[in-house]
Amino acid sequence: MNDTATATQPKGNGLVGLIPVGIALLLFGWFLSLAPAVAEGQSLRLVWDWVPSLGIAMSFLLDGLSLTFALLISGIGALVLLYSNTYLAGHPQFARFALFLTSFMLAMLGLVLADNLIGLFVFWELTTITSYLLIGFGHDTAKGRRSALQALFVTGAGALALLAGFILLGFSMGSFELSEILAQADALKAHEMYLPILILILAGTFTKSAQFPFHFWLPNAMAAPTPVSAFLHSATMVKAGVYLMARMHPGMAGTDVWFWTLTIAGAFTAVFASILALRQTDLKQALAYTTLMALGTLTLFLGQTSGYAMTAFATFLVVHSLYKASLFLVVGCIDHSTGTREADVLGGLGRVMPVTAFAAGLAALSMAGFPPFLGFIGKELKYAGILAIGSEPFLFAAALLLANALMFAIAGIVALRPFWQRTGIALPRKPHEAPWTMLAGPVILAILGALFGVYPDLLQTSLVDPTVKSLLGSIEDSKELKLWAGVNMPLIMSIATVALGITLYLAHKRLRPALGRLVDASPQFDKGWDKFLLGLKRFAAWQTRIIQPGILRRYIFATFATVLVAIGGTMIARQAMPTLPDLSDVTFQNIALVVLISAGAILTALTSSRIAAMAALGVVGIGVAMIFIVFSAPDVAITQLLVETLVVVLVAVALLRLPVLDENGRDHRPLDAILAGAIGLSVTLVLLAVLETPLDLRLTEYFEVTSWPEAFGRNIVNVILVDFRALDTFGEIAVVVIAALSAYALLRTTHPRKDP
Amino acid sequence: MEALLAITIGVLVATSVYLMLARNVLRFIFGLVLISNAANLIIFVSGRLTAGAPPLIPEGADGPVGDVANALPQALVLTAIVIGFGLFAFALVLMFRAYTTLGTLYSDDMRIAEPRTEDTT
Known part of the structure; x- marks a missing residue:
């Protein structure tokens, strides 16, 4: 791992480590103080003009949805920052790390609070960039660099699509303010641009929230230090896509496209990711895949419009952030203490690290969905929500049940076995209990999960109801969070989940080889990514060879061809063809001059004799001078004669030292001749057209x-x-x-x- | 007469483009001289042609008497001729220097900056 400090001498990082914690705590306190107002149904709006000429304002909106996210971001942020202060104690680049992480937190807050599409996009990209820097914090390893770049490319490409979608949306609806756009939801859904807007925005959110088939960057992002994984890649940043889908939900949900896209992508990602999660032996990787599963589930629910689904979304959002951040931090403690994260090596840590084991146990019980934890309520709501789906509820319910059972098994693998199983394998380091700064995060988060489970009203009124109101517009549709809802379908499914989960937990070691074969047989997105990059590089090299061959003639050819297209194309497009010219005023003298010039020019072009070319050049020059004389420009003619003489003299001097013209064979270029002729013709036509226009004297x-x-x-x-x-x-x-x-x-x- | 000159200018431009596309940079320079001439003629012709009446003001008059040639394009062409010559002289010397240093007049073979290393074609 990246921590170089040994845990036996935990040094602080001084003010650098504590200031960010303070900032996060202050923000958390501030948001908490606003919570009662939001719970009463108010939404707060704050506007600064930014680029008024383009209708872009820095506007912020705090409603139930934003507040839930803001509290999660600032609260978990404070704990993670406190945690990393010890986790990376004494790291030479800790100051940089703290700066990145704090910047990320502020950008993320801006993202969930922004009410202007452009402002939202700017914060969106800021989270992409800070995420890139944080994943690449271990930039001295090739893996770290690759993972960081992969995350940047995938999410950055999605963000470009998102920007296009936002601009399209803004122009279609005549406003860049989200609150104004969402107020005219029916107009948006009926708009002819609805589908392109939807596709572009979903491209952004699916990449950000790692939905299949863009999921592969997230497990790789675990190259980041564990606190980063806990914060960005489970609790906050990857939820930015989910947030945006939720934010757009009132304006865009309810159509068939929305329903099927989100439901299928979400359900598939959830099942696919939880199967892959079971295969992992690295605790952090296993958690990364369950994060994918959670994101898939959240997406699945956002596809719906029922009150159950929305309540399930709001609840599971909080549940997942609490237990997942807690578990990531626990894994960080284990890693920090023992030097390994391998599930098969770790064991018996329960005695040495009792507090960590306590936090892990609480979080895992919530994750597995045991009563009386919040996870249980979340799971019941998920089942209720999935059964409320309009079409194919049982298919999706079965998918969700399988995913939940797999999650149950993984909760056991991550949170029970390292602490209680006996392996007899020597650990790389002698384990010890983590210091309180590293325990605060997991313990507080895990206890919150239990507390909200026992007192669901706390969460219901403060966060869930306002969030549902943001999504559906009214608070009536919000379903009650309760531990005991009687014997009903969700409870039966819960019991089935537990039974299946225990079976999977007991059998997971035997299942791994089979899963491995299954995964190897299926398309490999991560390897596909490498092939894609390689192909991109080859394509770049190929087109560089074509466009920039380093051959001067081709550049000149391209330049002249462009000139031809520009002139000729414009003339044809504008229908500016000149009429047939009047040649009645031509005298014999004039014809003689013109023939002289043309003959000289053609001879220069065709001869392979240097002397002939030089003489022909002179003839052209003298001919032009004579035109100046005939048409009343004596001064110009004198200068022209002088210059032409000098030209011939200089060429002659140079020729004395130069070889013959065609030492490499005849100069015969039909293609060039065609281009040259076409350009000459178009110049003549343009000039004739110009001569037809009146002259401004x-x-x-x-x-x-x-x-x-x-x-x-x-x-x-x-x-x-x-x-x-x-x-x-x-x-x-x-x-x-x-x-x-x-x-x-x-x-x-x-x-x-x-x-x- | 303007129309006839427009055709001539077309011939000049065509031959100069053909020359500038040649492998031999000496031909490129010939093309440069021709295209300068063509450009000067275009400016000159655009101001319309007047035979036998230079833009001069006779003694005792405050302005030209009768219809005289357009003075403005003439002034522009005068400047253009000189600058075109400056460009030509520099290009000629540059080509000469390139030949003495690289030993070739063929632009395809002048590859000091971009040597043919990975060029598989």
Whole structure:
């Protein structure tokens, strides 16, 4: 594990360790003080403008659902932070750890309190990032890095879908405020965008809450230090997806798509995960899979709309957080104390660690669903809720029964055997009882599970009823939490669960090889993930080879092809084809000039003789200069002649030292010729189209009338260059100087080449 | 006449694109010279053509007398020609330097920055 400190010398981490605990406690106290108001049915709203121009506000809403989550987050957060202060005592990077964990807690609180879709998304991503950092806290191992990256990719990809879903939702409903969107539930359900929105949002929640087939990242996330697993990957973060589904429930639930998607995904995940859980020998892995099972169950209930299902959801949410966080922390104590988490090695710890054993026992009894624990009430409600399902209740009830029985068996494996079985195998370390800071969390949480079981009213009025009200809109549908509801179907199913659970517990060692074969035969998502990443890398390499071959010609080709599509496509799309041009004013002299230029250009392009190309270039240049002369631009013509002469001279000088043009064979490129011809044609067409439009001469007229009165020049072109646009000319001179200096620098360092 | 020049410009652009796509960077430079010329002509023609009337102001007048050629595109083209020459000169020297250092004029073989190591194609 990551803890380097030996337990014999538990050092604190000073203020760094205690401040986060204080923050969490203060928040917990604050939320607790708001609980009575929320229980009376109020909901508190707080709004700050954030990006008003986009209609995005930092708005927060506290109702029953948010409050339940906020209390779980801050309460369990305080205990986990206190716990990790000892668990990671003396760890060189404890300060970093405390910062990550505290940031996560605050982000998570923001997530469950946000009332604005964009705000919610931002907090959602903050939990993704802090989770990544926490899973990768042991970044010196390859496994830690892989797990962290996998969690980031899976949940991050889901978050992108979620963002798209949110934006679609916001624009469809005309508001980014959740409370406003959910108020018009019927309009949302009837909206044509309902299905895309649902799919995108569920993609986000299913990845976050690790529903099948995105479940594989969660067990790997157990690479994180145990307090992190307890906090993020069982009690809080993975429930963010569940939270969001619950939050959207009033607005989106009730349709067939919602019902079938959530019910099937939830039920399948629950059964699938609990079967896998039985196979694990690592206590933490076993708990990780039962967390998947719990998330599946919660999703299953959110698929429904009955009062029983919602009460079951609200109750099981609290039950699970209490016992699961407690058990994770217990496993952390065992690991910390003995140095191992292997179920087959551990045994007989009950005498040495009585308090841990006590907490583990209470939590496990709640998990297994024994009366009088809250887990029992939760289980009864789950059965009542599942029997209220509209279609196929017995199929889903059977699935739930199997999952619960498996959970029963795992509760025994995790919480009983390490403490009471005799293995006779030597432990890596001599066990000892954990210090009180590490026991506080599991003991308090486990006792709460028992307390709420005996006094269910406490939970009913403070959390369950307000949560159900958030989900269904009224408090009447909330069902009563009670230990004894008479002999009914749920009780019979409970008895069946216990019987099946005991059988599975006793047989689990014999079942493991068979389960192993079953799992090996089924598709391996974790390995599939590796293959997917490998494929992605190969695809990236392949497309890089295609798009960036390092061959200059292909880049130029792509550039020109883009130009062609842009120009030609625009012309066709805008129907801007020019009319047939009028060539009546053409004189013989003009034709001669044009033929000269065209012939020179074509010769330059086709010849393989350097001298011919150079001469043809000169012909084009002189031809262009003559056009300038004919059409009243003497200054331009003079410059052109001068420049063309220099061009030819420079090329000639360079050619003295350069090889012939086609030393590697003939230059024959039909494809390039087609592209070149098409571009030339489109340029001609564009120019003809431009010439058909009227010419705006205001600037020219301004220069004509001001040239003499204001600048005292009679050559208007010269006046523009040296007076009106003198700064441009100065820039032009600078360009030429820079080119000359660069050329000089290049030539000066010329020396015989040394390396090939 | 503008229409005829538009066709000529099309020929110039086509030949210069063809040259710039060549393997030999010397041909690319030829293409560069031609495309500069084409661009200058485009600016010039866009301002419409006037034969035999340079934009000058005769002695004693405050402005040009009668219809004279459009002065604005001429000023722009003058600047463009000089800058185009600067670009050409630098490109020529760069190519020359590349040849003396790399021993080839073929851009496909200039692979100092991205050597053909994992290139399987």
